Amino acid sequence: MSAPTTDADPIEAHVADLSAALHGPVRVKSRMVTDLRDGLIDAARDLSCGREPDHHAARQAVHEFGTVAEIAPSFQRELTIAQARHTARAVMLIVPFLFLCWYLAETWDGSTGHQLPDLVRLLVAHLGGIAASAAFLAAAALAATGALARWLPTPHQLPLLVAWTGTTAAVALAISALTLTLASILATNWPLSTVAGVVTIAFHTRIAASARACRECARVTLAGP
Structure with a gap:
């Protein structure tokens, strides 16, 4: 049985939702999603003062970056x-x-x-x-x-x-x-x-x-x- 959405990694959940909303060449899309994931992880690490990002820092990084509805149009x-x-x-x-x-x-x-x-x-x-x-x-x-x-x-x-x-x-x-x-x-x-x-x-x-x-x-x- 899968874990509840609230316990899921906010960054991975955000990246998965964005990937599902996008249509385009597989390689380009994969590179964009990977860059987004890396950027969110770096942002969460900065919010954690250089430590391994925790759940709260990951959620904050996702919140500051924007919702899927907000960022998907530019990616698409x-x-x-x-x-x-x-x-x-x-x-x-x-x-x-x-x-x-x-x-x-x-x-x-x-x-x-x-x-x-x-x-x-x-x-x-x-x-x-x-x-x-x-x-x-x-x-x-x-x-x-x-x-x-x-x-x-x-x-x-x-x-x-x-x-x-x-x-x-x-x-x-x-x-x-x-x-x-x-x-x-x-x-x-x-x-x-x-x-x-x-x-x-x-x-x-x-x-x-x-x-x-x-x-x-x-x-x-x-x-x-």
């Missing part, structure tokens, strides 16, 4: 920015692979004297435009949350924009995988197209998961306390 904002950067970085790194896949498919098939169907080529052109736009927005988001953040405030809606940019890129990758599969059936380079399609689906899954996490973080941040 930082986590949301970190998740937005993670999603934007994934889009920036993965989208160029889509262009490489289509280039290889077109080059390989052209070298054998065959051409991809006009409908497939038209779809590729549209997907390329969508993917290029997503990559451009991702690059802008990385800049806005990186170097530019030193001089300009980060727009509150930016993480949500990054989330939907990631979702758009994920949809483009999913359609591309289906199109590559169709191309592998109609063309002579089916081994290359099939492999590219499988890898594209894997990248789609990664970006889609990151974009979904980014939407969740943005929703929590915009909802406020």
Whole structure:
């Protein structure tokens, strides 16, 4: 049977409550929680005049630092920015692979004297435009949350924009995988197209998961306390 809440370590209880209220990248969140715990322990030790902090000193340190409702928004904002950067970085790194896949498919098939169907080529052109736009927005988001953040405030809606940019890129990758599969059936380079399609689906899954996490973080941040 667990101990009553009043007998629990106030610092550990406070850290656990804050951790449960936050959403974001696991590593960043873990580092933030660890730093908070260390800071509270140091504060409690100071209140105990350098001795090992007792229950009263721990409770006082937690009280002075602030309640979960008071401090969670600032922590969540930082986590949301970190998740937005993670999603934007994934889009920036993965989208160029889509262009490489289509280039290889077109080059390989052209070298054998065959051409991809006009409908497939038209779809590729549209997907390329969508993917290029997503990559451009991702690059802008990385800049806005990186170097530019030193001089300009980060727009509150930016993480949500990054989330939907990631979702758009994920949809483009999913359609591309289906199109590559169709191309592998109609063309002579089916081994290359099939492999590219499988890898594209894997990248789609990664970006889609990151974009979904980014939407969740943005929703929590915009909802406020």
